[in-house]
Each structure stands twice: as C-alpha cells, then as structure tokens.
Amino acid sequence: MAEQSVIPFPIQPRPAYATDHLRAVEALLFASAEPVAIEQLALRLPAGTDCLAILRDLQATYAGRGVHLVEVAGKWAFRTASDLAYLMTAEVVEPRRLSRAALETLAIIAYHQPVTRAEIEEVRGVSLGKGTLDLLIEIGWVRLRGRRKVPGRPVTYGTTEAFLVHFGLNEVGDLPGVEELVGAGLLDKATVGGPTMGEETALDDLGDDDVLDDDGGTFDTDRDDRI
Amino acid sequence: MAEQSVIPFPIQPRPAYATDHLRAVEALLFASAEPVAIEQLALRLPAGTDCLAILRDLQATYAGRGVHLVEVAGKWAFRTASDLAYLMTAEVVEPRRLSRAALETLAIIAYHQPVTRAEIEEVRGVSLGKGTLDLLIEIGWVRLRGRRKVPGRPVTYGTTEAFLVHFGLNEVGDLPGVEELVGAGLLDKATVGGPTMGEETALDDLGDDDVLDDDGGTFDTDRDDRI
Amino acid sequence: MTGAASPDLWDAPPPEAPSETLVVDVDGFEGPLDLLLDLARTQKVDLARISVLALAEQYLAFVERSRLQRLELAGDYLVMAAWLAYLKSRLLLPEPAPEEGPSGEELAAALAFRLQRLQAMRAAAAKLMERDRLGRTVFGRGAPETRIERRSAWQATLYDLLSAYAAQRRQKVGVAYQPKRRVVWSLVDARAILQRMIGRIADWTPLEVFLSPYLAVADTRRTALASSFGASLELAKEGRIELRQTMAFGPLYLRSETGRSARG
Numbered sequence: 001m002a003e004q005s006v007i008p009f010p011i012q013p014r015p016a017y018a019t020d021h022l023r024a025v026e027a028l029l030f031a032s033a034e035p036v037a038i039e040q041l042a043l044r045l046p047a048g049t050d051c052l053a054i055l056r057d058l059q060a061t062y063a064g065r066g067v068h069l070v071e072v073a074g075k076w077a078f079r080t081a082s083d084l085a086y087l088m089t090a091e092v093v094e095p096r097r098l099s100r101a102a103l104e105t106l107a108i109i110a111y112h113q114p115v116t117r118a119e120i121e122e123v124r125g126v127s128l129g130k131g132t133l134d135l136l137i138e139i140g141w142v143r144l145r146g147r148r149k150v151p152g153r154p155v156t157y158g159t160t161e162a163f164l165v166h167f168g169l170n171e172v173g174d175l176p177g178v179e180e181l182v183g184a185g186l187l188d189k190a191t192v193g194g195p196t197m198g199e200e201t202a203l204d205d206l207g208d209d210d211v212l213d214d215d216g217g218t219f220d221t222d223r224d225d226r227i
Numbered sequence: 228m229a230e231q232s233v234i235p236f237p238i239q240p241r242p243a244y245a246t247d248h249l250r251a252v253e254a255l256l257f258a259s260a261e262p263v264a265i266e267q268l269a270l271r272l273p274a275g276t277d278c279l280a281i282l283r284d285l286q287a288t289y290a291g292r293g294v295h296l297v298e299v300a301g302k303w304a305f306r307t308a309s310d311l312a313y314l315m316t317a318e319v320v321e322p323r324r325l326s327r328a329a330l331e332t333l334a335i336i337a338y339h340q341p342v343t344r345a346e347i348e349e350v351r352g353v354s355l356g357k358g359t360l361d362l363l364i365e366i367g368w369v370r371l372r373g374r375r376k377v378p379g380r381p382v383t384y385g386t387t388e389a390f391l392v393h394f395g396l397n398e399v400g401d402l403p404g405v406e407e408l409v410g411a412g413l414l415d416k417a418t419v420g421g422p423t424m425g426e427e428t429a430l431d432d433l434g435d436d437d438v439l440d441d442d443g444g445t446f447d448t449d450r451d452d453r454i
Numbered sequence: 455m456t457g458a459a460s461p462d463l464w465d466a467p468p469p470e471a472p473s474e475t476l477v478v479d480v481d482g483f484e485g486p487l488d489l490l491l492d493l494a495r496t497q498k499v500d501l502a503r504i505s506v507l508a509l510a511e512q513y514l515a516f517v518e519r520s521r522l523q524r525l526e527l528a529g530d531y532l533v534m535a536a537w538l539a540y541l542k543s544r545l546l547l548p549e550p551a552p553e554e555g556p557s558g559e560e561l562a563a564a565l566a567f568r569l570q571r572l573q574a575m576r577a578a579a580a581k582l583m584e585r586d587r588l589g590r591t592v593f594g595r596g597a598p599e600t601r602i603e604r605r606s607a608w609q610a611t612l613y614d615l616l617s618a619y620a621a622q623r624r625q626k627v628g629v630a631y632q633p634k635r636r637v638v639w640s641l642v643d644a645r646a647i648l649q650r651m652i653g654r655i656a657d658w659t660p661l662e663v664f665l666s667p668y669l670a671v672a673d674t675r676r677t678a679l680a681s682s683f684g685a686s687l688e689l690a691k692e693g694r695i696e697l698r699q700t701m702a703f704g705p706l707y708l709r710s711e712t713g714r715s716a717r718g
Contacts, residue, residue, distance in 0.1 A: 024314050026293030027307040031315060031593035044314050066253030080254040080599055087251055087271050088258050088599055095609045100618065103610060107619035123622065139608045167612045168387075170373045176382045176616065178623065183344055185361030187620040260598035304594060312591035319590060328484060334579035350571055352487025353530060364613050371612060393588045403581040404574075413567075413574045 017054050021045055025054045035075030105132050106141060110163070110175060114145040114156035133157065141166065244281055248272055252281045262302030262392060300391035301398060323366065329359050333368060337390070337402055338414060341372040341383035360384065368393065486534035489516065491569050501570045506562035507545050510538040541565070639674070641688070644681035648689060648708075658698060658707040661686065 025041055041051045055076055059069040062078075070079050080088060098106070101124075108123050109115055121127050136142035145158035159172060169175065181187040252268055268278045282303055286296040289305070297306050307315060325333070332355065335347050348354050363369035368390040374380040386399065396402060408414040483489040493512045494504050517535045520527055544558030556564070586592045639647075651664050661682060662669060668678040686708060689695045698707040 023291075023293030023308060024311055027311045027593075028293075028314060030294045030305065031307050031596045033596040066250035066255075067257045077597065078257065080258050081250060084251055084254040087255055095607050098608060098610045098614070103614055103618035104622050106610070107615050107622060110615065111619060141608075166610075167615060168370050168372075169612075173380075174371060174373050174382070176371060180344075180382050181616060181620050181623075183355075183360070184364065184616075185358040186616050187623060257595060258599040260595050306588070306592040306594060309586040309591045312586075315591075315593055330579040330583065331575055334575045334582055337582070338575065338578055350568075350575060351485065352490075352568065352572065353485025364616075367611065367613075394582060394585050395588065395592065396585075402578070403585070404578055408574055408578070411570075411574070413571050 017050055021049050022054050022057065025051065026058060029058075029069070029076060029078050032077075035072050035077035037075045041076075099132075101129055102132050102135060106136055106159075106163075109136070109142055109157050110159050110172065113158035113172070114148070115158075116148055116154040116156050118154060120157075244277055248276050249281050249284065252278065253285060256285075256296065256303055256305055259304070262299050262304035264302045268303075297395065298397050299395055300388045304392075306395075323362075325362075326359070328356055329362055332359050333363055333386075336363070336369055336384050337386050337399065338405070338408065340385035340399065341375070342385070343375055343381040343383050345381065347384075486513075486531050487568060487572055489513065489531070490534070490565075491572055494569055501566060501573060504566055504569070506565055507542060509565075510542045510545075513538050514542070639668075639677045639681035641681055641684050644678070645685035645688065648682055648685050649694070658709050660705040660707055662705065664708065 024045060028041060028044060029036055038051050038055065041055075042049065045051065055069065062069050066081055066084055067078050068081050070077060104124060105120055105128065108120050112119065112123065117128060117133065133142065137144075139162075141160055141163040142157055143160045145156045147153040148156050163169075164171065176184065178187065251272060255268060255271060256263055265278050265282065268282075269276065272278065282296070289296050293308055293311060294305050295308050297304060328351075331351055332347055335350050336342055339346065339350070344355060344360070360369065364371075368387055369384055370387045372383045372385040375383050390396075391398065405414070483492065490509060490513060493516070494501060494509055496512070497504055497508065514535060517527065517531060520531075541558065541561050544561060547558075588594060647668075648664065661679075665678050665682055669675050683706070686695065686697060686706070690697045694711050696709050696711055698709075699705070
C-alpha cells in the first residue's frame with residue numbers, strides 16, 4: 001500500500017463533449033458556494049452540451065480521489081471523501097470578533113501601557129464591563145505588568161508578545177502616533193485633542209511600576225522592545 | 228475538439244508516498260478556502276511524509292484541468308483556471324474600485340517596501356490624499372511594518388499576505404517587472420528614498436536591505452523577526 | 455478580462471470627495487509631476503532622452519496659461535514652476551563653479567529620473583491589476599468544508615485596533631463640544647446670598663446692585679434674578695426685609711428690616 005503510486009484516474013474516452021466543457025463544469029462546481037443544479041450548469045455551457053455525461057464522467061474520475069463528486073438533493077457538489085473526515089475536523093476554528101468595548105480597551109492598553117483599570121475607565125469615560133479585561137487576558141493579548149507605585153498600588157496592564165504577533169507589530173512603539181493616524185486618514189486632524197494621558201511618555205513610564213514577581217521574564221523582553 | 232474525450236491525467240508512478248497521503252493532501256487543500264502552508268499539511272500526515280513531492284504531483288495532475296493547484300504567499304491553494312474566468316460571472320464579487328491615487332500608492336508600497344509616507348509622496352510628487360492609506364489598510368492589502376530608524380522614527384508600510392493571495396503572488400520578489408526595474412536603476416535603494424531605506428531592515432536583523440531580493444520574501448523574513 | 459477592466463480603473467474618478475485630497479485638480483492632473491509626465495509624452499521619446507529644457511518651458515507656459523485663465527493653481531504647481539524656472543536658467547547659463555551645488559545637467563537628470571520612476575510605478579500598478587486576481591478571474595473553493603470546532607479564534611485586525619483608538623480619541627474630543635451645564639440658582643442658594651448681603655445694607659437698594667457680581671455673567675443672569683426675586687418675596691413675608699417698587703417693571707428696591715429698626 002505504502003508503495004503504491006498516485007491514484008490511477010480511470011479515463012473513459014467519451015465523444016460526447018469537449019475537454020473545455022468538462023473543465024468548465026469542474027471549475028463551476030469547485031467555485032460555487034452551493035450545490036449546483038444541472039440546469040444551472042447548462043446555462044453556462046453551449047446549448048446541447050451533455051452536462052449529465054460530463055457529471056458522470058467527473059464522478060467516475062474523482063471516485064478514488066480525496067475529493068468526490070456527489071449528488072445532493074438533485075444538485076451536484078464536490079465533497080471531501082468521507083473516510084478523510086477525520087482530517088477536516090481540526091481544520092476550522094470559529095472566528096469571533098471582539099466587541100467594540102473590548103477593542104477600545106485593548107487599544108487604550110496598547111497605547112497607554114502600563115495602565116491601570118481606573119485609567120482605562122477614565123479614558124473611555126465609562127466603567128469597564130465585567131469580563132472585558134479577563135477576556136483580553138484569556139485571549140493572551142493583555143497581561144498584568146506590575147503595580148503602580150501609588151496609594152493602593154493598583155495593578156497595571158500591558159500587551160503581550162502574542163499581541164504583537166497577531167497585529168504584525170515588531171514592538172509596541174511601532175503603533176502609529178496620533179499624527180500618523182491623521183496621516184493615514186484614520187483620524188481627523190480637526191478632532192485631535194491634546195494627548196489624553198501623556199501617551200507620548202507612557203512607554204517610558206516603566207520605572208514607576210513594580211514588576212509583578214511571577215512575571216519577571218516577560219517584563220524583561222518587553223523592556224527590550226522599547227527604544 | 229468536440230470529439231476529444233476527458234482530459235488525460237498524466238500519471239507518474241512515484242514510490243515516495245502512500246495513495247492515502249495524496250488523497251489527504253488533496254482533500255485538505257480542497258476543503259480550505261484559504262491557502263494552506265506545507266507545515267500545516269505536515270501536521271496532519273505521518274511524520275516523514277514528503278508533502279512537497281505530493282504537492283508537486285498534484286500540481287502536475289491538475290495542470291490541464293478546470294482547477295489548478297497554485298502556490299501563493301508561500302502556501303498552496305486550489306484555484307479555478309484563469310482561462311475559465313468568462314464562466315464565473317456569477318461568482319465575481321464586485322471589488323471596491325480603487326482610485327488612480329490608491330492604485331499608484333499600492334504599487335509604490337509593494338515595490339518599495341518598507342516605505343514611509345513621505346517616500347510615497349516623493350515618488351508621486353504630490354501629497355497623499357486623506358483616506359488613501361486608510362483604504363488600503365482597511366482592504367487588508369497594506370499593513371504597518373515598523374518604524375524607520377531615522378529622526379522622527381516614521382512608520383513604514385508594506386504589503387500583507389492577503390495582498391499576495393489576491394494577486395496570486397508567491398512572494399514580493401515575484402511582483403511583475405521587479406528585475407527590469409532594478410536593472411533600470413528605478414528600484415535602487417540609493418535612489419528610492421535615499422540612504423535611509425535600509426535602516427529598518429538593519430533593525431530587523433535582515434543584514435541586507437534589498438527587500439526585493441528573490442528569496443527575501445519580505446513577508447517570510449518579517450514574520451521571523453517577530454519575537 | 456482584467457485587461458479590459460483596468461483602463462476603467464485608471465480612469466475611475468477618485469472615490470474620495472474632492473475636498474479630501476490636497477490636490478487641486480488642474481485639468482485632471484494629480485500634482486505637478488503628473489502634469490510634467492503628461493507634457494513629456496508629447497515629446498514622444500524615451501523618458502531617459504527627454505529634453506528637460508523643453509519640458510520646463512512647456513510647464514512654465516502651462517502655468518502662465520492657467521494664470522491668464524485665472525485658474526487657482528495649488529501651491530505644489532507654483533513651487534514646481536519656480537524650481538523649473540531656476541533649472542531653466544541653470545541649463546541656459548554657463549556652468550558655475552563646481553562647489554555651487556549640483557549642475558543644471560544633474561538637476562535635469564534627477565527630474566528625468568523622478569518622471570521615469572513615476573511612470574514605472576504606474577506601469578507596475580497596471581500590470582498588477584492585470585494579474586489573475588482572486589475573486590475576479592480565478593476563484594477559490596466556494597464551499598469550504600467547515601466543521602465548527604468550539605475553540606474560537608479571536609479576530610481583530612490592526613485596522614480595527616487603530617479605528618477603535620481613533621474613535622476613542624474622537625469621542626474624547628467630542629466631550630469638549632458638549633453644551634455647558636447651565637448654572638441654576640436654587641431658591642435656597644438665592645436666599646442665602648441675599649441674607650448674607652442684605653444684613654449690611656440699611657438703605658433702599660435696587661436688587662440688581664445686590665446681584666451685580668452675578669448679573670455680569672450672562673449664563674447666570676436669568677437664574678440669579680428669578681431665584682433672588684422669589685427668595686426676596688419669601689424674606690419679605692417673614693419680615694426680614696422690605697420691598698419697594700415705584701412703577702411697573704421698575705427697579706425693585708430692598709432694604710433690611712433689621713437695618714431700619716436699628717436706625718430707629
């Protein structure tokens with residue numbers, strides 16, 4: 001078995017149609033999001049083309065391959081071979097989009113880190129919903145960075161390496177500044193106020209915070225990121 | 228022509244892998260709407276399987292069919308044959324029409340990346356309209372790459388994997404006419420953007436600043452740079 | 455297919471509103487370099503062998519013509535005109551000493567290079583759009599076989615992130631435009647203020663005088679008057695002050711009851 005070569009495609013010469021018509025049916029079935037009725041195929045091909053013959057041929061051709069041509073509810077579709085289903089299960093993950101609140105929180109953390117929860121709430125002007133920070137931490141984009149050296153010693157938050165990787169950034173300092181957001185058209189010049197929380201210096205604020213003990217490793221790499 | 232039978236599939240016996248592995252690769256590629264990296268394939272197959280040999284075999288097998296196996300952005304994907312485009316009218320999603328300014332900006336970013344906003348404006352001889360970069364970033368063809376190591380540390384822009392996938396390019400070095408442009412001195416780093424052009428890549432430890440180098444697929448190297 | 459479509463793309467008007475571009479569109483040109491490139495085409499030679507002197511003269515003539523037609527030219531065009539006039543003089547006059555910067559020929563070559571580069575980028579853009587593009591001429595799998603696995607991949611693009619931040623900044627600024635909260639004097643406030651002031655004044659004094667520091671501010675004028683009038687009626691009823699008004703809509707005089715009785 002292991003020594004077997006590529007799958008033999010049974011080739012059955014049939015005079016009923018041109019090669020291009022078979023290729024056309026193959027491409028149409030491949031690209032269509034839904035199973036295709038034979039009438040739909042006929043509409044795209046020259047009148048008189050024997051679509052059924054083409055479909056039967058394709059079905060036979062693909063029979064031994066990783067993909068089969070199947071008839072479902074009177075329509076035709078390519079489907080991966082059922083014996084290979086075990087391969088497909090791990091293939092897809094469910095994409096989920098972040099809520100607006102989570103995105104804004106993430107953006108504020110990215111720009112103002114290290115930042116406390118109270119500061120995030122101050123910038124957003126609303127209190128942080130339960131679970132927003134937890135979610136960002138669970139995703140792995142936000143981490144605890146340390147404690148602010150102020151009364152109450154609140155925990156500060158920052159972004160992770162996974163955050164940089166996901167957003168294609170080399171370092172946090174690569175995030176465009178307000179001027180550049182204006183330049184890229186994301187922000188209107190007329191609406192840009194002054195820096196909200198001294199963001200220009202936020203990245204140098206590291207000295208203000210105590211690093212959480214168990215987090216020392218990440219902190220060091222993070223520090224290297226900053227120029 | 229009309230009398231021709233189904234397409235002959237060239238069958239080249241190879242002992243390198245089991246039929247089931249070829250079927251598995253075929254099914255995995257077929258099932259995915261996105262290009263699949265060879266590493267992703269390897270994860271699903273027994274260790275030591277020669278995935279590249281399977282891919283090359285599949286590519287040859289499908290060469291004459293209505294669906295082709297192509298290499299884009301360093302990954303593999305089935306695509307309908309381009310000569311059948313006339314059939315696929317129903318599948319065409321009307322893309323956003325790009326303005327001439329946006330098109331030129333995209334080309335300049337693609338060919339000169341990493342490139343700053345000022346450099347784009349220098350090539351075009353006109354300042355960049357608001358919303359041009361914004362639009363290209365939103366479409367997902369342009370991304371922020373980093374910052375140039377010059378005073379002001381301006382943000383640099385480059386193209387994305389989605390850009391390569393959309394235009395069917397395997398890497399940035401495959402952009403049409405790159406060699407002619409370099410030959411004509413129009414893509415020389417000393418003339419495009421001045422001597423600062425290489426600074427960022429030095430930061431990224433690429434060693435060489437010639438981004439359009441054949442194997443310098445900016446995309447790949449860039450990815451390695453991330454921590 | 456794309457070959458036929460790309461001219462449309464080239465000719466397509468920019469989707470941005472005109473006000474959004476910094477370019478003043480002169481006969482459809484996008485900036486001085488674009489105009490120069492178009493003028494250069496009339497020479498019908500390779501851009502590398504173009505006569506920059508002739509080009510400069512054509513450009514200056516164009517600018518002159520626009521001036522006569524009272525067309526407002528963007529600053530970019532005028533800067534280029536000034537530079538080309540300078541270049542023209544450098545090309546026509548004998549070469550100065552070498553230490554005086556680049557020669558006229560070098561400047562001309564640099565301009566020719568910029569034109570070539572812009573043209574090359576345009577050609578590249580056209581070639582790019584002519585490629586087999588996904589979703590235009592080639593198509594991927596229409597029905598990917600997805601078996602939803604419960605692991606969720608959180609998706610957010612850099613664009614999302616930057617937009618969120620930009621939106622945040624906009625909101626922040628929006629606060630500044632909110633109407634100011636109106637200052638309202640409650641009756642209790644007005645009464646406290648009146649009592650505090652009236653204790654020291656025994657003679658008939660117009661209400662306005664008591665309130666002069668508050669009436670000067672337009673925001674508080676109305677509320678200060680209304681509330682202190684109400685408060686003064688209350689105080690008069692309690693016998694703490696006296697009120698007098700000599701005519702309708704005339705000034706309202708107040709004096710302290712205690713002040714009067716103290717005087718006898």
